[in-house]
Amino acid sequence: MTDTVTTPPAPCAPEDVRRVACVGAGVIGGGWVAHYLARGYDVTAWDPAPDAEQKLRRLVDAAWPALTQLGLAEGASADRLTVTETLEEAVADAQFVQESAPEKLELKRDLLAKLDAAAPAGVVIASSTSGYPMTDMQTEASDPGRLVVGHPFNPPYLIPLVEVVGGDKTAAHAVTWTSRFYEVAGKSVITMASEVPGFIANRLQEALWREALHMVANGEATVKEIDDSITEGPGLRWAFMGPMLTFALAGGEGGMAHMLDHFGPSLKSPWTRLEAPELDKKLYDAVVAGCDDAADGRTIADLVAERDQGVIDVLRATGRLPQQRAKEDTK
Numbered sequence: 530m531t532d533t534v535t536t537p538p539a540p541c542a543p544e545d546v547r548r549v550a551c552v553g554a555g556v557i558g559g560g561w562v563a564h565y566l567a568r569g570y571d572v573t574a575w576d577p578a579p580d581a582e583q584k585l586r587r588l589v590d591a592a593w594p595a596l597t598q599l600g601l602a603e604g605a606s607a608d609r610l611t612v613t614e615t616l617e618e619a620v621a622d623a624q625f626v627q628e629s630a631p632e633k634l635e636l637k638r639d640l641l642a643k644l645d646a647a648a649p650a651g652v653v654i655a656s657s658t659s660g661y662p663m664t665d666m667q668t669e670a671s672d673p674g675r676l677v678v679g680h681p682f683n684p685p686y687l688i689p690l691v692e693v694v695g696g697d698k699t700a701a702h703a704v705t706w707t708s709r710f711y712e713v714a715g716k717s718v719i720t721m722a723s724e725v726p727g728f729i730a731n732r733l734q735e736a737l738w739r740e741a742l743h744m745v746a747n748g749e750a751t752v753k754e755i756d757d758s759i760t761e762g763p764g765l766r767w768a769f770m771g772p773m774l775t776f777a778l779a780g781g782e783g784g785m786a787h788m789l790d791h792f793g794p795s796l797k798s799p800w801t802r803l804e805a806p807e808l809d810k811k812l813y814d815a816v817v818a819g820c821d822d823a824a825d826g827r828t829i830a831d832l833v834a835e836r837d838q839g840v841i842d843v844l845r846a847t848g849r850l851p852q853q854r855a856k857e858d859t860k
């Protein structure tokens with residue numbers, strides 16, 4: 530990130546944003562659309578797929594019951610969504626742009642340059658990328674200073690976290706503005722000081738994911754056993770206490786210091802195989818079939834509804850619904 534760029538400041542304060550553009554409207558772009566609508570913004574969306582508008586409206590409709598339970602902002606309505614014919618129309622009046630196109634580096638470079646050419650000067654453009662450093666994506670833009678990573682978690686309308694980080698050419702003020710904007714829009718923000726590979730949460734998730742794939746590939750665990758091992762075990766703790774504090778409690782009254790003395794040496798045991806496994810056809814088929822078995826007749830729409838209710842129940846039980854957070858803030 531740099532303080533010496535000529536990127537103009539954003540045309541309005543994060544608190545004054547009323548119009549958001551979402552470009553790319555699949556799983557994540559659609560999830561962002563639902564989130565911003567529920568927070569009371571006017572949303573424009575653009576996606577080149579011929580059936581994109583239908584799919585997007587279906588996603589928003591499916592998310593709305595969960596969003597209603599969470600508590601809609603005043604004036605929030607799914608009718609405040611406009612799907613445009615062109616990318617240029619989508620961003621013409623936008624005060625913030627969220628890009629959620631496929632995870633392909635060349636496509637992101639080209640698209641971010643087009644968005645930069647079309648969006649009003651100074652308006653921040655955030656990418657939902659799950660792992661590309663902004664430094665690698667901002668290479669073609671005339672004003673790379675306003676390009677920021679805003680990495681969400683699926684579904685963006687329920688999972689609070691967004692990881693924010695700039696690239697080498699991103700203006701420091703654009704990063705600060707973005708983090709504040711997401712907070713105002715109801716997100717929980719981690720602003721990263723540097724471009725950590727995989728950001729923070731995805732790097733942690735990937736370590737777990739790689740090991741899970743190795744276990745399936747080697748016949749050491751089934752897909753169901755892997756899922757149960759988390760939902761019946763550590764996942765219960767992680768919903769409200771992270772892996773560090775959780776393990777501090779493994780040291781009893783001695784806390785983390787005793788935990789490290791006691792279990793530190795076992796870090797050298799060869800439990801993990803951190804190289805990525807070969808995603809060959811056998812492994813691919815085993816993981817897909819295992820998930821079909823685990824779904825046990827439930828459709829993707831059934832699972833989405835189940836997940837949404839589960840997340841809401843956990844947020845409520847741990848005092849993290851938006852209205853519960855608001856009460857905490859005013860104490």
Ligand SMILES: NC(=O)C1=CN([C@@H]2O[C@H](COP(=O)(O)OP(=O)(O)OC[C@H]3O[C@@H](n4cnc5c(N)ncnc54)[C@H](O)[C@@H]3O)[C@@H](O)[C@H]2O)C=CC1
Nearest residue numbers: 553554555556557558578629630631632657658659681683
């Ligand atoms: N799926 C997930 O769990 C998460 C994905 N992400 C990131 O979000 C981004 C989008 O991923 P998904 O929504 O999962 O993908 P997706 O495949 O569901 O949606 C991508 C959408 O982009 C559209 N698209 C294709 N070319 C485009 C272009 N040139 N300009 C604009 N839109 C275009 C497609 O028609 C599609 O609707 C990626 O960068 C991904 O890494 C981030 C967090 C979680």
Ligand SMILES: C[N+](C)(C)CC(=O)CC(=O)[O-]
Nearest residue numbers: 658659681682683731734
């Ligand atoms: C699978 N994924 C790497 C795209 C996941 C994410 O980026 C975040 C999430 O939703 O877990």
